[in-house]
Amino acid sequence: MKFDGIVAFLTTADAGSISAASRRLGLAKSVVSERLAELERSLGATLLQRSTRKLSLTSSGQTFLPRARRILREAEEAAAELAARSGRLSGPLRLSAPVGFGILHLGPALARFLGEYPDIEVSLELDDGFVDAASDGFDAVLRHGAVGDGRLIARRLAASRRLLVASPAYLEREGRPASLAELERHRGILYSNRSGDWRFATETGWSVIRPNAGLRVNNGLVMRDAAAAGLGIALLPSFFVHDAVRSGTLEEIDIGLQAEGAELFLAYPRDHGAAPKIRALAESLRRSFGDPPYWES
Structure with missing residues (x-):
């Protein structure tokens, strides 16, 4: 054979x-x-x-x-383990990451990683659906949010706030909400892969609101662009909107409460033979993103 x-x-x-x-x-x-x-x-x-x-x-x-x-x-992991013992990381590394984050932030970060480890061959697939690293053949997956899978080891890469944003034109036309009750009456641009997505920390615990849906979509870049076009208010991670807020294309809305944040993790199956390469990737990504990450500046 x-x-x-x-x-x-x-x-x-x-x-x-x-x-x-x-x-x-x-x-x-x-x-x-x-x-x-x-x-x-x-x-x-x-x-x-x-x-x-x-x-x-x-x-x-x-x-x-x-x-x-x-x-x-087994063959790939054996080769990777022998290479790691000799102080040289090499061979294939198959990754999955969300589409929006991959487009905005992974290109330069992976270029830096491959510059540090030129013998590693990265294969990256962008997918906004749920990817099961343990059974879908990936060495590691980048997740924005809790991993919640006992079969995986998760390495924290960076944190991200989630911001309420809208275009200046929308806020001038519809008004700027200053409370949860006012926010709930606005049109929302909602992430379709997550229910109960608009969660805010209050003195009595988490409060979840469900605004009227002006648009439901499973991609953060489309949500950002829809908000910039004045279609409604979006609740998005800061890594999607930091440039738009800085340029004034989008304005941050302050209702006096902090939205539920999330963290970025690199997750991989336990006892994975490519673990040395994955650890090296996690360290390289942390250096590229910074602490705090550059999108929080």
């Missing part, structure tokens, strides 16, 4: 087609097909059902898939 055949199988299963797998691997389609065929011959089983419309896993392929992932991960 050849290792490149296992890689070809996993990539094809994840990509959904041999053509897509060949693009991901940077190989000719015929090379990927031959590696798959050779793997099937060595196993004595058909792993993939090919048709003109789609490609699917056979029952043998479904049985082999989790074991193939484990084989590949």
Whole structure:
């Protein structure tokens, strides 16, 4: 059983087609097909059902898939552990991060990290949905908020306040709220992936309000732009709006109460062989973001 055949199988299963797998691997389609065929011959089983419309896993392929992932991960982790013992960090590092934060802040930070560790090969996927690092094949995931998963180790990267913001034009037209009751009567630009999102600390505990929804969306950049266009009030992390508030495109609204904040974490599965690389990444990201982070300046 050849290792490149296992890689070809996993990539094809994840990509959904041999053509897509060949693009991901940077190989000719015929090379990927031959590696798959050779793997099937060595196993004595058909792993993939090919048709003109789609490609699917056979029952043998479904049985082999989790074991193939484990084989590949074990090999990568063994190489990473040996490299770390020799004082050299190298090899692949697959990451997931939210779309908005990745676009705004991860580019320069990862450039610095790769400058410090040029032998590490980072693969970053941006996704605003829930990503399960323990089962989705990622070495680490960046989370904005509590991790709450006992299978993961979470390393704190930075803190972020959440600010109520609106455009000057909206506030001039609709008025500036000064209390929770007034805020609740305004149009809100709401994050659709989280219910009870507008939480404020009061003397008696947390108070949750639900303004009328002018827009619901699962992306912070779209929320920021909608607020700048005057569609309503948004409650957003400071790392989304610090530049807009500084330039005057958005104005911060003070109702005398602090909104629930959140922290940024880098989370990864326990007993992960790539832990030395992940720890190095966490330290590099902390240095890039600063303490307090630059978006809180």
